[in-house]
Structures are given as structure tokens and as C-alpha cells.
Amino acid sequence: MGIFSSLISAPLLPVKGTVWVAEQVRDEAERQYYDPATIRRALEEVGDAREAGTIGQEEADRMEKALVRRLLASTRRSTSKE
Template sequence: MGLFSAILGAPLAPLKGTVWVAEQVHSEAEKRYYDPSAIRRQLEEVSAAKDSGAISDEEADKLERDLVARLLESTRRRKSKENP
């Protein structure tokens, strides 16, 4: 059975490889997007930009809300991995 499935599955090998690579890229992108230290660094950058006048208070508030939401989601994801 293994030989037949290998022969029949051979044409799909490039597709399977592409899907695997896409899954790996997606996983790494999520890790970076929800990395708490990166989010905190971005919050500090927003605060510095607001203090220097590079962005308005309204823009800073929106960015901060989005970053805090990501940080909360990061915490939720970590807890769900620890307690499946």
C-alpha cells in the first residue's frame, strides 16, 4: 500500500511542499506579530513619537489600543497553549 500511495501521491509532492512552507511562514509571522517584547517595544515607540509630536494624540491612542489588544491576545494564546 505504501508503494502505491507514493506513486499516486508523487504528482502532489510539490503542492504538499508548498503548503508546508506556507504553514511555516504563517507560523513564524504569528510568532513575531504576537511577540510580547516586540509589542512593548512598539508601545514605547508610539509613546516617543507622541511625545516628540511626530504623531497626534488621536493617532497614538488608536495605535496604543491596537497594540494592547495584540498584547492581550498574545497572553490569551500563550495560556491556551499551556492549558489545552
């Protein structure tokens, strides 16, 4: 039965490989998105842009709130994985 099931499942191997690659890409994107160091750098960049006057106070506040939400989500994700 092993050869028969291999023959039947062989056409699905490219699909399985594509799904595996997509999962790897998703995992890496999430790792980078929720990386605390990346988020802190982005917060610093927002602060620098505000000081330089390239963005307004409201825009900086909006960006900082979004980054803080990401940082909090990152903390929750890391504690739930432990």
C-alpha cells in the same frame, strides 16, 4: 500496495511541500506579531513619537489601543497553549 500509492501521491508532493512552507511562514509571522517584547517596543515607539510631536494624540491613542489588544491576545494565546 506501497509502491502504487507512492506513485499516485508523488505528483502531490510539491503541493504538500508548498503547504508546509506556507504553514511555517504563517507560524513565524504569528509568533512575531504576538511577541510581547515586540509589542512593548512598539508601545514605547508610539510614546516617543507622541512626545516628539510626529503623531497626534488621537493617532497615538488609536495605535496604543491596537497594541494593547495584541498584547492581551498574546497573553490569551500563551495561556491556551499551556
